[in-house]
Structure formats: structure tokens, C-alpha cells
Amino acid sequence: MATGVLTLVQKLGSLVTDEVNYLLEVKPEVESLHNELMLMTAYLKDADAMHNKCERVKEWVRQLRELAFQAEDAIDVFVYQVMQKRRDGFVWKFTKYPKLLIDAHNLRRKIEDIKVKIQKLSDLKPTLEIHPFEEGNSSAQAHQLGTSGDKNFPYIDVVGLQSEAEELANLLMQEAPLGRFSVVSITGMGGLGKTTLARKIYNRGDVKRHFDCQAWVYISKEYKMRDVLYKIIEQVMVLSEAEKVALASMEAGVLETRLSDFLKEKKNYLFVLDDIWATEDWDRLKGSFPVPRNNQQCRVLLTTRDEGVARYADPIASPHKLQLLDEDKSLELFLQVIFKSPVDRDAEASLNEEMKDLAKKMVAKCDRLPLAIVVLGGLLSTRRRTVVAWKNVVDSVNWYLDSSNCHKALALSYVELPSHLKPCFLYFGLLPEDTEIQRERMIRLWVAEGFLEPRGNLRMEDVGGECLEELMQRNLIQVAKWKSNGEPESFILHDLLLNLATSEARKGDWIKGGLEMLKGLRELRVLGGEDGLMDIFGEALYRALANLVSLEVLYLQDYGIGGLLPSFSGHAHLYEINIVGCINELPGLPWSLTKLRLACTHLMEDMMVTLEKLPNLKELILDWHPYEGVVMRCSATGFPKLENLTLLYFDWLKYWVVEEGAMPNLRILEMNRLFGLKWVPGGLKHITTLQKLTLVMPKEFLERIKEGGEDWQKIKHIPSIIPWEVEIPEINAQHLDDMENRWFTRTGEVIPDDH
Incomplete structure (x- = not known):
């Protein structure tokens, strides 16, 4: 990837203009290296787009990244040595300290050696046949996605879920007692829309009015009971900051007692346990919830990939099993993702037969899996709506997919990302499964890693916000919570996309x-x-x-x-x-x-x-x-x-x-x-x-x-x-x-x- 080189270019630019000037007598050499790399960056982004298609290009990018890392290491060590001397009050006149003179001389030699190697790589450019991005895939256009002023991001719904949401919501709210817990389960393979359906039910107005309190918890493969209980308490109780601090460090047994005491006063309550993996998990979770009493209604909405887990949680009730979409529904969802506004709906109706045929070909590659359809549709939504632009994507799909494989369709969405978004997406792969991360925290992490490129007069925090918007519009990340003003508060990554981020990062x-x-x-x-x-x-x-x-x-x-x-x-x-x-x-x-x-x-x-x-x-x-x-x-x-x-x-x-x-x-x-x-x-x-x-x-x-x-x-x-x-x-x-x-x-x- 181009990330290492772009990061070094930004760092060198900062060092060259730094008023403190830790570079001392090697500043001209560092400035020259900065200029060399600046000339390479535009070409490097085009090379990065072909990174997965050509082994020669892949090796060329790897060698340039390695040179960038060597330069970064050498300069960092030298700056660190200068900082140490200044901390001790030693550096007043550079020439009085032979050790620093030797260090500076060695750094000059390393930089000149690296520049020679960069020039050799530059001479190879014509032989690699790397072509610029077509206009519809340019970084400039990608940048514009986040500056359009549209903050009301549409919630992409999986078509055909309305009647299912109605049925399951009524089942949750029925008055008849159904044992210790009334469990309603949604099952199906990853990417079918289990969480989407559960969220649709959870956010219904009639459901919110029926239950005195409700809480949503993601259950990862390696969850901790203390964390689950804390998240439930945080949602159902009004807590001061001091109480949150104290509760965050309490053991599971204390939290269980605290939750039980609170729920005794409630008539009805609903817990959503999203993505349970094993029957043992259900036993542990059920054992920590208070036993309903005095005609209380405790309802649990459970999502799982394992139908056996659902039947174990409630042996009597049949789990609601989501199915793959049929061809018509798949195409309807695909077009819904691409054409999001009422104006776009008119454009959708006017699609000619050739473009509809192209859409059907792309949808067929997604194996009728909603997540793959949504992600591939998100990629199309950033392109110009022309036959040429869509044919280019179809060609990419045909190249990237050896067979009809929805997981490779997800990988294509990463390959087609602009270079400035790739490291941002991969960074989500560092998160544990089902981890919710605050918007501001992710941006701070990106800034600290040097992933963000300057854009005009924008602050880096604003650039990070635009990158998140771009990833959202491509449906590669999901909003976990929204602020009252309609902006995202936190994000989460679907586990299939988390696997994608992790696997692509491993290729580094x-x-x-x-x-x-x-x-x-x-x-x-x-x-x-x-x-x-x-x-x-x-x-x-x-x-x-x-x-x-x-x-x-x-x-x-x-x-x-x-x-x-x-x-x-x-x-x-x-x-x-x-x-x-x-x-x-x-x-x-x-x-x-x-x-x-x-x-x-x-x-x-x-x-x-x-x-x-x-x-x-x-x-x-x-x-x-x-x-x-x-x-x-x-x-x-x-x-x-x-x-x-x-x-x-x-x-x-x-x-x-x-x-x-x-x-x-x-x-x-x-x-x-x-x-x-x-x-x-x-x-x-x-x-x-x-x-x-x-x-x-x-x-x-x-x-x-x-x-x-x-x-x-x-x-x-x-x-x-x-x-x-x-x-x-x-x-x-x-x-x-x-x-x-x-x-x-x-x-x-x-x-x-x-x-």
C-alpha cells in the first residue's frame, strides 16, 4: 500500500517547516528527500490501485514502502539523538559535538543511498504500464463525497423485512407469559440481515412504549460477563459520571445484584443479545439476569448464526430463520443502495436495458447475500452512472471473482477503495469482534497514525470525519449509535467485513x-x-x-x-x-x-x-x-x-x-x-x-x-x-x-x- 510513503511525506514536510528545527545541518538532504517522494506519490496511488492485479507492481510498491520505512527510521533516530542532547542542555553550537557531527554525516549517506534507490524505482515506471484512475474513481471525486454537506446518511434497509419485523414485534409484546424468559430468536448465516431486522424491531415506537426499559448488547466470541452487565446497566439506568467510573471497575456479581435490584421495580423490559455463538453463552447470560416476578415480562430478542443455539434458548418456540434474497429482491436492494434520494429514484426508473443488465450481472456475483449486495452497491454509488463506468466495475468483478463467491465481492470493495481510505478501513481490523468505537476516538487514532492527508484549510479532525463519511457511503462500516443532531456517534464493523480488514492487513x-x-x-x-x-x-x-x-x-x-x-x-x-x-x-x-x-x-x-x-x-x-x-x-x-x-x-x-x-x-x-x-x-x-x-x-x-x-x-x-x-x-x-x-x-x- 501507499500508506507508508504518504505518511513519511507528511512527517518530512512537518520536520522541514518545524520552527524548533531538530534537523540542524541535514535539513537540505531531508528537504530533497521530501521533494523526491512528493513527485512519486501521485504515481504511487495509481500503482496502489493495481496492487492486487500485478505481481510486478506489487513488488514495486513494496520496495518503495521499504525505502520509506528505512528513511523514517534513520531520521527518527537522528531527531531522537538531538532531542536527548537538547534535553540535557548540550546542543548550543552543533559543531562542538563530534558525535552529532558523525550522526549527521551518517544520515546524509543513508539519505543519498535511499534517493539513488528511489531513482532506480522511478526509472522502472514506464515498464510497469500503470495507468491513472479513470475519472469516476479518482481520489478527488472520493474526497468530494465527504464535502457535499449531506449529513443525513440513509439507513440502508434490507428489502422485505417490514412484515417480519411486524410479526416478531407482536410476538415480543404479547401478554401471555412464556416461561422464565420469552425468547424470540433470529437465525441465519452472517450477512443476511439478522442485526438489521433486530434493530428495526428494537427501534419501533410501539416496542419502546410497551417496555419500561430496554438494552442492546453485542455478544462477541470472547465476551466478558462484567462488560455485558455494565452495558445493560448503562442503558437502563440514569448514572452520573462518578457512578459510571465506579461501576466500570465492579465485579460481575456486584453488577448483577445492582441490575436485579433496579429491574424489580419495572413491569416490562427487553434485552437484545446480538450474535450469540454457543449454548454455553446463553446459559451464562440467562443465569445473570434476574428472575421475572409479579407478572413481569422479561423479553429477550436473540440473534445467532447457529440454529441449535436458538432452539436451546427456547425449545418450544421456533426460531425465525432468515433466507437468502431471491433475484428480484436482490436487484431491488442493489438499486436501493445506489439510488438513495427521491431524485435518484427517478433516475433509477430511467435506467436503460443495458445498465439494468449490468446491474443484474453484478448482483449475481453476490450469491443473494444482502451484505455483499449492499457493499457492492455502495461501491457503485460513488461512480458515475454511465454504461462505461459500470462496465469497468463489471470487468473488475469478473477479474476478481473466480466463481460466484460473495466473500470475494466484499474484497473487491476494498480493492476499489481510493488509496487514502485503505489504511483507514484496515485500522478497523485492529478492533476486537463486535467492538463499538466512538467517532472521535477513531479519528484521533487515525491522526496519531498519520493516515490522514491534508485537505486545504480543513483541520485533521474534519478530514477524518470526511473519511468516515466516505466509508459509510460505501457501506463498509455501520453506525452503531446516532447523535440527536443526526450525526454518527459510534461505529461498528460487521464481522465479515472485520475478517476482510484483518485478512487484507495480513497481506502487508x-x-x-x-x-x-x-x-x-x-x-x-x-x-x-x-x-x-x-x-x-x-x-x-x-x-x-x-x-x-x-x-x-x-x-x-x-x-x-x-x-x-x-x-x-x-x-x-x-x-x-x-x-x-x-x-x-x-x-x-x-x-x-x-x-x-x-x-x-x-x-x-x-x-x-x-x-x-x-x-x-x-x-x-x-x-x-x-x-x-x-x-x-x-x-x-x-x-x-x-x-x-x-x-x-x-x-x-x-x-x-x-x-x-x-x-x-x-x-x-x-x-x-x-x-x-x-x-x-x-x-x-x-x-x-x-x-x-x-x-x-x-x-x-x-x-x-x-x-x-x-x-x-x-x-x-x-x-x-x-x-x-x-x-x-x-x-x-x-x-x-x-x-x-x-x-x-x-x-x-x-x-x-x-x-
Whole structure:
């Protein structure tokens, strides 16, 4: 893909114009490289469109991407070295520091070498026979899709569902009791429209009026009961922000009790469980719902691909089984997607026989599956409505499909995406199945990854919004929730399209086989577990982690290998690390780190001694048993740039000492379930930047922070203070004093004073 090159072009452009000027004496060479790549980008987008059709073009694109990554790595390392010197106050006159002179000379040589190789690739262009996009598929036209001013995105309905929605809605609302739960099931293969039908029923006015409360939950293959219960509670109860924070960290049993108590007062309620995979899932979910009483009506609308699951949930009632569309319905849906407005409907009626024949040929390739029809129709909706333009798509369909295969029809929709949208779509493939993501969050992630190209005077956030609109219009992403003003609030990806995004991403050049071959990897997520894989591949992974010096984001869960991690202090690009699972000690961490999360690490030594020395750390999350100690200290010069700090569920921490001068830029602090903590650290009163303090703590602690309490003076300057009372678990209450005695005996420390 062209993504790596386009991203580097943007980065180089920013560096060349940066007033801080980290490039120093190599600026002319970097500017020259920037210009070379700029000349290649337009041609590269055309090459990217042929990426899947020609192996020679595919190899050409791969080599250019590899050169772009080499240049990015070399420049990043040099800028990092300059930043280190400036941080120490050393770089005043460049010529006085021989090491930087040598580094600059080496960078010049690398850039010149890369430019020579780029020129060789450029000389190959005429032999590749790469042709520009036809006008109907140009990036410029694609850009216009998002700037038309049309914010009322139509909801594409699967034709013929109205009568089915009516029938199932009446079944849900009938008064007769149907056992513990009245279960109405919708079954069928993926892409038939099960969720669409369920959503149509869920949003009906008569259904909303009939039920006192209702909730919709996506059930993924690897769902967590706590998350399911929290999502239901969030929809049926009115919660303050403090209550949401507290509930989000509660265990499933507590949430189940909270939900049961609330629903006792309701007459009727409806739960939609979307996409259940196994009978065991139904047993777990059913067991967590309160038993209806006093003529209550608890209705469950269930969607599943497995008819056996539906019959298991209710052995008496027959599941509603969706079928593939017939030829007429398939064509009707296809044209409905292409012609969305009343004006377009007139155009639809005037289609000549040749275009109708072309439409039938494309629909036939979708195997009558609604999802494939909608996605392929979305592709046609962006093209000019001419015979020539539609014939080009038919030719693409015939090339891409070896047989009548709807899944390959979905893949064609990706192949035909403009180059600027491909990385945006693939990024959805990083999400777990059935994950709903907020619009603003996805845009921020795209911006951080450098996927978005500047467009005139638009902010990058607006460019991201337009890209989402384009993907919506192509029906590659679905709106999960809408705002009251008619704009999307969050998105979700159908699992067939998620599989598409994942499979296309795997075709990228960063997977070359073997952990130790991933030299250019930027992001790595390692999800261990109890399947023994870490015992087999652990040593290779350890070596690979040490050598992946291009990493930018690292996520390690249940890593194993005896809790040992290699040092990351030489990973100059690494800005985010997440470690979940027990480790013996903190690894060496790079100065480039801006975000760190440690969860369930059970560290025995005070991690703050190491973490507070990270000069660029802005966000630190320590949660769920990160530390087994009793004393934790933040020194006067620690955490110079830290802005957000979360401390959650420390079992035995009693004394947190914050010296004056520590964390001078802290804005948000959360102290959550620090069950043994004696006091609010006195050093907080010196942090004038602190804007929000969340305290989810035992009653005795909260008494100290009330106005007039022992710790009130330490926090009274903070504009927003959110207290929430929780109980101390019995096991903690029993062993707090014993753990304190053991700690001071082992370490030889004395009980610290509050600062």
C-alpha cells in the first residue's frame, strides 16, 4: 500500500517547516528527500490501485514502502539523538559535538543511498504500464463525497423485512407469559440481515412504549460477563459520571445484584443479545439476569448464526430463520443502495436495458447475500452512472471473482477503495469482534497514525470525519449509535467485513514469517494465556522484542517467560507500552515513552523510583494489583511532564509520599480502591495544575477529604473533586496490618511522614 510513503511525506514536510528545527545541518538532504517522494506519490496511488492485479507492481510498491520505512527510521533516530542532547542542555553550537557531527554525516549517506534507490524505482515506471484512475474513481471525486454537506446518511434497509419485523414485534409484546424468559430468536448465516431486522424491531415506537426499559448488547466470541452487565446497566439506568467510573471497575456479581435490584421495580423490559455463538453463552447470560416476578415480562430478542443455539434458548418456540434474497429482491436492494434520494429514484426508473443488465450481472456475483449486495452497491454509488463506468466495475468483478463467491465481492470493495481510505478501513481490523468505537476516538487514532492527508484549510479532525463519511457511503462500516443532531456517534464493523480488514492487513509486508524477522514492525500485541504457546515461543519472542527497535506501540498480556522482559531503553520510537500480567521487575524503558499502563504486574519494588525519571511520560495507568508494596514515593523532581495518573486497586498500599515539586503538570488524578491508604499525599497541595480528582475510596478515607476534614486543605484548590464510597474487601481488611509489618521487617524502612 501507499500508506507508508504518504505518511513519511507528511512527517518530512512537518520536520522541514518545524520552527524548533531538530534537523540542524541535514535539513537540505531531508528537504530533497521530501521533494523526491512528493513527485512519486501521485504515481504511487495509481500503482496502489493495481496492487492486487500485478505481481510486478506489487513488488514495486513494496520496495518503495521499504525505502520509506528505512528513511523514517534513520531520521527518527537522528531527531531522537538531538532531542536527548537538547534535553540535557548540550546542543548550543552543533559543531562542538563530534558525535552529532558523525550522526549527521551518517544520515546524509543513508539519505543519498535511499534517493539513488528511489531513482532506480522511478526509472522502472514506464515498464510497469500503470495507468491513472479513470475519472469516476479518482481520489478527488472520493474526497468530494465527504464535502457535499449531506449529513443525513440513509439507513440502508434490507428489502422485505417490514412484515417480519411486524410479526416478531407482536410476538415480543404479547401478554401471555412464556416461561422464565420469552425468547424470540433470529437465525441465519452472517450477512443476511439478522442485526438489521433486530434493530428495526428494537427501534419501533410501539416496542419502546410497551417496555419500561430496554438494552442492546453485542455478544462477541470472547465476551466478558462484567462488560455485558455494565452495558445493560448503562442503558437502563440514569448514572452520573462518578457512578459510571465506579461501576466500570465492579465485579460481575456486584453488577448483577445492582441490575436485579433496579429491574424489580419495572413491569416490562427487553434485552437484545446480538450474535450469540454457543449454548454455553446463553446459559451464562440467562443465569445473570434476574428472575421475572409479579407478572413481569422479561423479553429477550436473540440473534445467532447457529440454529441449535436458538432452539436451546427456547425449545418450544421456533426460531425465525432468515433466507437468502431471491433475484428480484436482490436487484431491488442493489438499486436501493445506489439510488438513495427521491431524485435518484427517478433516475433509477430511467435506467436503460443495458445498465439494468449490468446491474443484474453484478448482483449475481453476490450469491443473494444482502451484505455483499449492499457493499457492492455502495461501491457503485460513488461512480458515475454511465454504461462505461459500470462496465469497468463489471470487468473488475469478473477479474476478481473466480466463481460466484460473495466473500470475494466484499474484497473487491476494498480493492476499489481510493488509496487514502485503505489504511483507514484496515485500522478497523485492529478492533476486537463486535467492538463499538466512538467517532472521535477513531479519528484521533487515525491522526496519531498519520493516515490522514491534508485537505486545504480543513483541520485533521474534519478530514477524518470526511473519511468516515466516505466509508459509510460505501457501506463498509455501520453506525452503531446516532447523535440527536443526526450525526454518527459510534461505529461498528460487521464481522465479515472485520475478517476482510484483518485478512487484507495480513497481506502487508511487515509479516514475513518468524518472530525474529519482523524488523520493521511498528505495533505489536501479544496476547498470551493458558494454552502453552508462551512455553513454545517465549524465548523467540524475548529475542524478537529486544530487536524490534522500530516499535512504536507494544501491548503484552500474560507474557509468561518467568516474568522476564528485555530492555526497551534503546527503542527510540516506542511511545506507548501496555503490560498486563505478572512480571518480576520493570524492564528498561525508553525516554521516548509518553503512555504506560501496568496491570496485574504484582511488582514487589516501588516502580515510581524508575517511572518518575521518564522525561516525556504524560499518561500513567497502574491498575488491578500492579504493586504489592506498602510504601510508594514520588520525589521532588519526578514525572516532569505527567498529565494523567490513574491508581486502581492497590491491595496493600498504605503510605503514598508525594514530595513538593513532583508531577508539576498533573491535570487528572484518579485514586480508586487504594484500600489501605492512610491519607491524601501532602504534595498534592503544591500541584496547581490539578483540575480533576476522582476518589473511589472507603468511607473512612472520604471523611478526611470533606470540608473541615484532616486532608481538606491538601485538595481544596482542585476545581473538580468526585468522591465515591466503596467497601474494603474482607480479605484486605483482615491482612492489611500483617502485610504492613512484613513490609517494614523485610525492607528495614521506617514509617514515612506525610509531606
